[in-house]
Amino acid sequence: MKYFYIEPEVAGGLGKNTVMNRAVHPPVVSKLHYQIDGWLGDVLLESFPSFIVTEDAGQQLQAIGATGVRFDDVEVTTSDQFRQLYPNRRLPKFIWLRAEGQPACDDFGIAPDGRLVTSERVFETLKKLGVANALVAPFK
Amino acid sequence: MNSLENLRGIPKEVNSDLHLSRIRRAWNQFYRENATATQQQLLQKATEIDSTYGGQFLPPR
Numbered sequence: 001m002k003y004f005y006i007e008p009e010v011a012g013g014l015g016k017n018t019v020m021n022r023a024v025h026p027p028v029v030s031k032l033h034y035q036i037d038g039w040l041g042d043v044l045l046e047s048f049p050s051f052i053v054t055e056d057a058g059q060q061l062q063a064i065g066a067t068g069v070r071f072d073d074v075e076v077t078t079s080d081q082f083r084q085l086y087p088n089r090r091l092p093k094f095i096w097l098r099a100e101g102q103p104a105c106d107d108f109g110i111a112p113d114g115r116l117v118t119s120e121r122v123f124e125t126l127k128k129l130g131v132a133n134a135l136v137a138p139f140k
Numbered sequence: 141m142n143s144l145e146n147l148r149g150i151p152k153e154v155n156s157d158l159h160l161s162r163i164r165r166a167w168n169q170f171y172r173e174n175a176t177a178t179q180q181q182l183l184q185k186a187t188e189i190d191s192t193y194g195g196q197f198l199p200p201r
Binding site for chain 1: 156157158160161164165167168169171172173175176
């Protein structure tokens, strides 16, 4: 099985309602608030150290039985910049993707350098749904 | 970093979506790679991003 580093589109940043422990690196997030500044359309988004996916993508990942991941609620808001640039753009519902597996063992994991690692089958699933703006490299 | 001289715009004719996305990605990589960034490191990164993308800002640098 092949594995890949995926550096997703960064559509915004952590919002003020995020709760996390910054005493460790990567910080441990217990409540996630993702504020979107601009969205190119990918189904998987990052704002270090967290990832979110569209609800539809989350359902498809669950349908293939992806391992090393669990899903949780996320508060998603849009910034003033987003509302000015895209006054009519509607966003899909997003959910929090918590990668907790071992890289190159589970379908989802976090590499020592903090990058997301996924199996080929997960990458293929995401690719069909749209991750055109992600940076992808083989995991070695 | 938030001084008035750093207040810049991105012309509408450039692909601001893609442009802003690249800047967000650059900062995201920085936060991932720097557990405890100093003010000096933050300013250095801002300068680096400016030199990479600043040619498309208004006023350009």
